[in-house]
Amino acid sequence: MKRLVLLVLSLLLASQALAASKELYVYNWSEYMPDSVLEDFTKETGIKVVMSTYDSNEALYAKIKMVDAKGYDLVVPSTDFVSRMRKEGLLQPIDKSKLSNFGNLDPKLLNQSFDPENTYSVPYMWGSTVIAINAKDPDAASITSFADLWKPELKGKILLPNDMRGVLGMGLKRLGYSLNESDPAKVGQACELLMPLMASVRVFDSDSPKQALLNNEVMAAVLWNGEAYIASGENADIKFVYPKEGFSLWVDNLCIPKNAANVENAHIFIDYLLRPEVAAFICQEMGYSSPNLAAKETLPEEVRTNALVYPAPEDMARGEFETDLGQAVKAYEECWMKLKTE
């Protein structure tokens, strides 16, 4: 789908990137950065930003590795992929002396094990998985946990992410296991549990799941908090819950590929994104949580206290970060294939 067009486009763009100087090639998640931010940046600096998008870390990683880490100047992998790409030498160190706004970031999200001292990465946004529900539907309105999705009344009314770990994570959490479970037997158990749920799924979508919710195609959707935030802004009936069993958390990070052509421009853009007013604007538009403390202070009351954007501490306690699975990923892939072909 979108990926196909983007693949072709980005290959074309990648070949041009080498010649330019007043340009910046950004490879970002889809629906993750407002266009107006790019326009304002170009107006101020004269640097033209060309953005292409992906919808999974795997796609980003495969692409960067394939093009030998050149062609793009800025990418936004999640933590587990930062650590993998860093170890494989696909990233280059970020010069913090060029980032005057680095101090705005929440120290709690810095200097983590996936990238000590943040040598290669600067947090962009963080977020979580939630269940969004359409309160008009009585069967959906009572949902508080992943387990509720198995109710027969919800058959044909459910959206799940088109993402292996997103779906398997639900089964693992229901069984009380970690999202990063490496025991194939336990992954198999989660797989068995998930099998009957597949008949209830109306659609798998990680690109723009809010659409199916807003079009009344589904009454309950497992999606990222930013998607739920935008959907609830457009339709007041759309509510959300942080699943009782636990849920996934992630941090996405700005990184510069090893062989990027416009390294200087990438630093200028990162520093621009770290400005409190810019970070606050992005946070309000996209509905994901900003790691920028100075930005959080400038947010309007209703956004700062919105539990979708900034989960309450008692909800946060149930969140878990996804980490690199290593060889254990085989069991996940086997199960995902089974779920999709039954």
Place this chain on the structure above:
Amino acid sequence: MSSDGFFKRAVIIGAVGWMTVFAFVPNILVFLASFGTTSTENFIEPAATLRNYARLMDRTHLDILLGSLRLSGLVTAICLLTAYPFASILARARKPVRNILLLLVVIPFWTNSLVRTYAMTAMLNSSGIVNNVLMSLGLIDAPLAMMYTPGAVVLGLTYTLLPFMILPLYAALERLDRRYLEAARDLGASPWRAFWRVVVPLTMPGIVSGCMLVFLPAIGMFYVSDVLGGAKAMLLGNFIRDQFLTTRDWPLGAAASVTLTALMGLMLLLYWKSAARLGREAS
């Protein structure tokens, strides 16, 4: 004369060069990759193993293949049944009318097929155009669930691929010599029998190439099933894409791709065989 020769040579060298660089070499690479092994360091390690093909032979992968073939077969059948009458009307229409109809067949190609697939969601979804019209006419009380169904996938594929069936059929029907038909009728054949025994065999090359042009792309157009079908069914196209982009098992993806190519080759071979047989019978 000499400039004409130069031009001819330039065109031929250009076309052959293009095909070599962008079709032949990539296919050879995929073919070689299908005998390789995966590694965590690189996407692929050179090897000479048939393991990837053996891995393709399990139950799940065969289910994916059969599901894809069934879907493509259905789409091809629907395209053939709707395109054949249309193509015969087209072939018999007066010239100005025919040109307009041909233009209408071609116009959708001016828009990218992915964009047209997204446009179909606006038609089919619960608050979409079709449901709104039907509800305002009072024909239905609640919106029909048309999106994210197998029917929506079949509709989307049929819509996208129909012109590929119409054009070869039109070419075959337009060349059809009407005198054969008259002769058949004069010799006492019913219209149905004349159609079945004269028109269909004579337009067989058009039917076969139309079916090929629909059947094969239908297997690979994974985005239609993703967008309209809700990504519920894993088709061969999705499977190959996932091996390359998500699970990074290039050798397995390459093996699946080579198998698909071999399948297509086999079908072409069957077609040539049957065309040659038809040719012999005719003479």
